[in-house]
Amino acid sequence: MQNPRELALDVLMKIDKKEELSHIAIGETLEKYQFSEKKDRAFFTRLCQGTLERRLTIDYVIDLYSKTKVRKMKPLVRSLLRMGACQILFMDHIPDSAACNECVKLAKKRGFSKLSGFVNGVLRTISRQKQEIPFPDRNKDFEKYLSVACSMPEWIIRHFLRSYSEAETETIVSSFLEPKKTTVSWMESSGSREELIASLEKDGAKVEDGKLLPEALRISHYDFLRRLTSFREGRFIVQDESSMLAGKAADPKEGQKILDMCSAPGGKALYAADKLHGTGQVLARDLTEYKEELLKENIERVGFENIRTQIWDARIPDERLAESMDVVLCDVPCSGLGIMGKKQDIKYNLEESALEDLVKLQREILKTALTYVKPGGSLLFSTCTINPKENEENFRWLAGQTGFEPEDLTPFLPETLDIKTVKEGYIQLLPGIHPCDGFFIGKLRRTK
Template sequence: MTDSVNLRAVVLDILMEINEKGEFSHLLINNALTKYQYLDKNKRAFISRLSLGTIENRIELDYIIDQFSKTPVRKMKPLIRNICEMSVYQIIYMDNIPDSAVCNEAVKLATKRGFTGLKGFVNGVLRNIARNKDNITYPDRNKDIEQYLSVKYSMPLWIVKMWHSQLGIDRTEEILAGFKQEKKTYIRCNTAKAPVEEIKRILSQESVSVADVEGIPYALEIKDYDYIAGLKSFRDGLYQIQDISSMTAGYMTGFKAGDTVIDVCAAPGGKSVNAAISVGTDGKVYSRDVSDYKAGLIEENISRLGLNNIEVQVKDALVMDESMKEKADVVIADLPCSGLGVMGRKPDIRYNITEDKLVSLKELQQSILSVVQAYVKQGGIMMYSTCTINSEENEANADWLCKEYGFKKIEYRQILPGKNGGTDGFFVAKLRRE
């Protein structure tokens, strides 16, 4: 059965869905890995790496192809362009695969997909690149460092320019390099079910490597697992997968036993779960999102974890809930954002976000904040967070909230990928109502 699966064909289908239909990379790849979970670990890793790597490096790959092709990538048939991109990624980044095999498989793909007339073109371009891969040129770093970084790290030029303006060029390059670091997996231990040390012992029995995370006692880094949803410890609800940057936001909150918490844009529920474990059985978490589908994602998560102090509600964060005015000790507002901090895991974000969308997102964030701030009682805490790297969505919004609604800044923290080795970019503002 496994021999019948053409791994490159699977990747090509994923790329076509992402690039031509605008589907989300992380969902498509997860679906493929679930569908083909019977394949061995190395084959599934190939699907994941080639899909993500091709998307993540698309600007660079196109820049390389254009140096060796008489037909620019923008004029290629979409399927041929995707075959060329995924093949050049293998030639440049996957040294364990012979260049000849890459070229041959690309020609086979083009033929099987009905482009027999272009198989010579595909073969010629790829073999030319393979012969000359040590002579590929890039924009001159000394003459135009923004253009160089844009191509080298496959980041749209306007994003590079924005970060250069907001953060400086050194930090910008650090962020770009950070996105390419190996991604780590972190879990939030469900200490409502078992102590951290017990969870570590169980994971070790399942042959999972475990390491403590400095500064957050209930966080662990895990590796050397195959299919995490297949682990009994996962099915038993002993932990949830959560990036360390997101856990940092929860730890900063300083939940107290018995707190009332409202999580206003909660799906899939990671922060609600963290809050529920932290406030204990005497506390209460209202976990809200805008649709039945999103509420279902939260329900699924808390059911697996066995938490009884979370009430899931379908609520639009833009609509005032008069019954909850000044009732919350903590409001969690992890709001829709541009997602520029998670491009290491969701690389297609960079190609879909626009400058106009940044403006409209800031307006949406302020509209939501103007409503949900009313739920914070006097002396209570507002935790405003995003998974982006953009001062207009982050510090500017937090400053605006303080000015307009009488909150006091306690702490702002911008987590950057390059600073934290394989983590996401994240911003969190902890504010107190005076």
Template sequence: MSKTSREIVLDILLDIDRNDRFAGDALGGALRANQFMNKKERAYISRLTEGVTEQKIRLDYILNQFSKTKIKKCKPVIRCILRMAAYEIFYMDAVPDEAACNEYVNLTGKRGFRTLKGYVNGVLRSVCRNKAAITYPSMEDGVESYLSVKYSVPEELVGFLLKEYSTDQLEQILQAGEQERGTTIRVNTMQTTTEKFRNILIEKGIKVEKGYYNQTSLIISGYDYIRTVPGFHEGLFTVQDESSSLQVLAAGIRSGDVILDVCAAPGGKTMYAAEQTGEQGHVYARDISEEKVDKIDENLERLELHNVSTKVWDAAVPDPDMIEKADVVLADLPCSGLGVMARKNDIKYHVTEDMVRELAAIQKTILDVCAAYVKPGGTLIYSTCTIDRIENEENVTTFLKAHEEYELESLSDYMPECLKKRAEKGYITLLQGVDHCDGFFISRLRRRK
């Protein structure tokens, strides 16, 4: 017997809980395994999985007001069922509250917990009866507590970010996770034009908006599955946020340049750099595992780009063969990912200040290695998809002290008009919810001749 949509979501959430998986990976695997379900069911599975993951702290706060057992101490199946039910009750209107309660009580029994059906029923009925009267922390109860529950972010992370941003700024950043947003793609201009491809999508009923910062970027929505979007298999586009594409633009790549992308998977920057340098140039794309490099190769094949060599290589290990070989080194390094919390809604549960400092140390090591790869007069682009100073500005400062042959160079000539002023000092931090893209840090370091 095939599983219902709720059973599939429960399995996904248990997979995340038990195996410490990221929601996007678990959900993606489940959707691929159920790719023949109709669009409505797939959308329901995605929304419920992502919603429960994103609102976990807020949902637990609500449920704890009506449960004698703290939700974190419940059995994993019961914990997930209660969170799913609470999310449907508060955030989804397709099913009446009473019907939703019945569905989840029945699911409890179906999963072998008949003795707990009464408990689940009691908690959910109490939630429904008192839905309008539930109170939440106010600013007077403490900024950390207020922001933590309102935006379902751990208090420790709120406190860490408040060291760098005002309450108003941080709330604006966290609000980005609550907003609907489409998928940003970049058109492969070696195969088509942005306008021509935009018209193809519109003709197929896909909603399309122009990008804010990159003329080759489009924001799409109203499709079922990215691989079913017209032009995917023909390599007419790749999924890439505008913040990531700005990193490549910041490099000022010229036709014929030699590019080294040291942490390249899944290949968005590599592909854009390959288009920029053309057949006269070459891109060396690397990452730490066969799996990651396979993803790069898959995308290169799809976009029919032939001026790229891929290789499994640990970016922290020096490669004597690359010394002073690159006109441009792209170092978009592993980071805490605080700039993509709006898209990857469970990153926030994994980040601590200790983790940030450990990552910053790894980034420093890789930057020191990369310094030797750049030709005199060449460019090192250091970027991250995070928004804290420890991994960003502080790393740049440390690098410049250790490498006197480098200097910061203004990014203004490579940025769109609306960002030029902010980019004059040689680096820029883009903020989700403030700018029209993911949070991202980009710096341009020029090696003196």
């Protein structure tokens, strides 16, 4: 693999300039160097992800010890200092001297010899002072403290504090910094769970049971997903347990017609198709060719024939499907505040003003979704956020529509999940408090 630090620098600069989303930029580089040494790929990934997830903390520290503030630095110098500080502050196995020296070398290699002394000075000062950094006082300014400690914009902290206590908010935002294992959903149509585990372990992966559902597994210590035999054979899909719970709550039954309105990359659609055991039909829709390609790629790998894809704007009613679906899955576009631990771009790119616009878009889609549910059929509404306006308020609005009533979710959830609203037809899952992503699930049935 080319110098992992130099590759990380290129990726971080692309993300800083908002040329690419982080998971795409990192994923493309890993794809290109998939046959490189595992330790180099692991270091590259940790350096990129660590610098991104801790960026606000890192910027705070750099600003303490640099005369030039981070926002005024040249993009390359800014990215170099961030990745150098990340190694010094959060990657204990990397000697501070190596972090400093390699950043200085890269500055010179990229034509910034005159600023290499500045880079060296700032990083060595951080190294000397790292045990004595004056962080904000949590008792005097809790929002500022939590923002810096957990690398979370202050407006998001304030947003959470409107709905949750200080302790709950700290648990939620702290959880986004915890290491994440890959959660996968076993496709029961492709063989037994035991066969899947044996195949994963044969390929060197460490396998653990999920926390909520028997079809969930957590895997780690593997090198590259596509090198896993069981992945290529379509024995599992990558899917968080919160999303699996939504699929379970939809309660797909053999022979049913199911519509997934905002489907890409297709986790819920494939979960539903698997439970149909080769019967029925799942129609997976999304807005663009790119998203349809993601759907087709996963469907082809898994090999199900009872699922097809279609490009469609979810806001636009399709009269051909009016009152024809047994189950409608509607995972609407949302703010993504429940998955910031996996998608770092959200906390840096999302603006508070966008939340109101999202609620309007969601209601447009949900209003259309209602038209597809046949009498006796159900609508499963979900999001990967923890914003009450996008979730509970939208669900109450849905429940007020003529001909629909909330359905008790108790039969579909594990006993370990004790959520008070379950009988009212909805649950809000919280990261750090529940063992999954932040996710909302609500279910309504069309009365006969």
